[in-house]
Amino acid sequence: MSIKILTVVTTVSLMLAAAVTHAHSASEHKKKNAEKPKCEAINNMDHSKMDMNDPIMQAMMKQCMGTGNKGSGNHSSAHKPDGHKGTDHNESKPKS
Amino acid sequence: MKYMNYVKYTGVMLAVSVLFAVTFIYSGTYPVGADNKHNALTFWVLETLRTKSIARASNDIEVPPLEDPQLLLTGGADYNDMCAGCHLKPGQEESDMSIGLYPKPPNLTIAAKDHGHGDEHGESNSLAQQQFWVIKHGIMASGMASFGPTHDDDRIWAMVAFLQKLPELDALQYQVLTARN
Numbered sequence: 001m002s003i004k005i006l007t008v009v010t011t012v013s014l015m016l017a018a019a020v021t022h023a024h025s026a027s028e029h030k031k032k033n034a035e036k037p038k039c040e041a042i043n044n045m046d047h048s049k050m051d052m053n054d055p056i057m058q059a060m061m062k063q064c065m066g067t068g069n070k071g072s073g074n075h076s077s078a079h080k081p082d083g084h085k086g087t088d089h090n091e092s093k094p095k096s
Numbered sequence: 097m098k099y100m101n102y103v104k105y106t107g108v109m110l111a112v113s114v115l116f117a118v119t120f121i122y123s124g125t126y127p128v129g130a131d132n133k134h135n136a137l138t139f140w141v142l143e144t145l146r147t148k149s150i151a152r153a154s155n156d157i158e159v160p161p162l163e164d165p166q167l168l169l170t171g172g173a174d175y176n177d178m179c180a181g182c183h184l185k186p187g188q189e190e191s192d193m194s195i196g197l198y199p200k201p202p203n204l205t206i207a208a209k210d211h212g213h214g215d216e217h218g219e220s221n222s223l224a225q226q227q228f229w230v231i232k233h234g235i236m237a238s239g240m241a242s243f244g245p246t247h248d249d250d251r252i253w254a255m256v257a258f259l260q261k262l263p264e265l266d267a268l269q270y271q272v273l274t275a276r277n
Contacts, residue, residue: 034276055163056165059172060269062165063273
């Protein structure tokens with residue numbers, strides 16, 4: 001009898017553990033002490049020398065705008081090169 | 097008669113070979129510690145098997161556009177959480193995992209052709225196909241996990257997009273792109 005109960009408890013525990021560890025969202029990777037992006041360093045750079053058409057630079061700008069650490073108003077126009085004005089980056093999300 | 101003898105000898109040779117192989121497997125004499133190295137023949141067999149298998153399996157994968165900057169943010173954060181421990185970050189040359197794993201995980205902060213996987217990667221489209229396949233399915237007995245069961249294709253493609261840019265990143269760019277807001 002006790003073996004049956006033990007088997008049921010073990011099975012249910014394993015199933016719960018499997019459910020918890022299965023597919024997870026990006027938010028589950030967030031840690032309480034997660035490092036914030038060092039946007040001050042970006043803001044201190046000479047923006048006139050940056051290639052604003054570079055996807056890496058665009059992503060960094062987007063990241064820092066998201067944190068509310070964007071530079072002074074003088075830089076805002078530089079963050080949006082002509083080719084990206086009004087562009088919703090999520091529109092080009094890849095399809096699998 | 098001659099033909100029958102030939103068949104008989106071949107059969108005996110085959111049986112002896114199988115017996116030898118089974119004995120060797122059960123003897124436990126093959127060293128499987130990750131601090132050992134395969135002999136040259138075993139290494140060549142496994143490497144060739146791996147590269148050819150990945151190339152074949154990923155050949156028909158359609159690569160989506162990977163230029164969206166948002167992909168670098170999504171993929172960068174996932175790379176930092178799940179991959180950097182083995183495949184390193186800009187400015188980092190080794191980690192406990194990169195030293196201890198065998199086969200050694202490729203350093204993805206340098207271009208594919210420079211870390212000894214040039215032949216398997218070829219042009220960027222096939223590189224992206226193979227990276228997607230490897231992230232999604234993993235590689236048996238190599239330490240490379242399959243992330244397909246826990247991550248959808250969009251997130252895996254975001255990691256592939258990030259990997260295309262990773263060799264170009266310096267430490268600051270990496271930090272900004274991979275931090276989670």
